[in-house]
Amino acid sequence: MDRDTKGIYAEDEVKILLSCSGAHINTKRAEKINDLLHKDINWDMLLDIAQQERMLPLLYRNLVLISPKKVPAAVMTRLRNAYLLNSSRNLLLTRELLFIIENFDAKGIPIMPFKGPVLAEQVYGDIALRSFIDLDLLIPEREYTRAEELLQSLGYLNDLKLTPVQNAAFLKFEHHHHFGNSRKGTSVELHWRISSSLFSLQPDLSGAWNRAG
Numbered sequence: 001m002d003r004d005t006k007g008i009y010a011e012d013e014v015k016i017l018l019s020c021s022g023a024h025i026n027t028k029r030a031e032k033i034n035d036l037l038h039k040d041i042n043w044d045m046l047l048d049i050a051q052q053e054r055m056l057p058l059l060y061r062n063l064v065l066i067s068p069k070k071v072p073a074a075v076m077t078r079l080r081n082a083y084l085l086n087s088s089r090n091l092l093l094t095r096e097l098l099f100i101i102e103n104f105d106a107k108g109i110p111i112m113p114f115k116g117p118v119l120a121e122q123v124y125g126d127i128a129l130r131s132f133i134d135l136d137l138l139i140p141e142r143e144y145t146r147a148e149e150l151l152q153s154l155g156y157l158n159d160l161k162l163t164p165v166q167n168a169a170f171l172k173f174e175h176h177h178h179f180g181n182s183r184k185g186t187s188v189e190l191h192w193r194i195s196s197s198l199f200s201l202q203p204d205l206s207g208a209w210n211r212a213g
Contacts, residue, residue, distance in 0.1 A: 013046040054131035
């Protein structure tokens with residue numbers, strides 16, 4: 001859906017970011033972006049907002065496609081460097097995700113990746129266009145112990161040092177554990193539900209597993 005920023009009271013920098021927020025820019029939106037780029041843009045402000053909203057990759061790709069000559073060279077260099085850094089990190093995490101899935105499959109432990117590279121591919125068709133810093137994995141709660149043991153064998157350590165009683169309580173009330181691999185510099189969030197049990201409404205994950213592709 002095209003975002004019409006005419007009726008939005010916002011700085012021109014925000015309007016540029018909104019207009020560059022899609023993976024596919026049609027002619028009408030490209031013309032809006034071109035018009036905005038003729039104005040006196042505060043590029044430091046634009047890049048700061050884009051970084052906060054994790055939109056630097058999309059901003060760079062769309063500005064390159066639409067009107068790179070209207071962007072100051074120093075700004076384009078900053079955007080390109082951020083894009084390349086994000087791309088290399090995403091490739092590393094995607095390779096690690098495939099490695100983890102392969103090991104879970106070998107052990108017969110059901111696993112469903114979400115967010116991260118999966119969402120980037122589904123929404124943008126390009127894992128380089130979304131910023132993410134870890135891998136999110138969903139497992140059935142009954143498989144938690146086996147999944148934790150497998151992650152530990154792959155070099156991932158739980159950042160919480162809990163006793164068995166504490167861990168049982170954590171599993172009952174919370175929804176994920178964080179695991180880090182210091183050797184690879186990667187991290188995983190292992191989910192057994194989508195949100196904490198403190199929330200009254202919980203999604204039916206059995207349906208999600210049945211629909212998973």
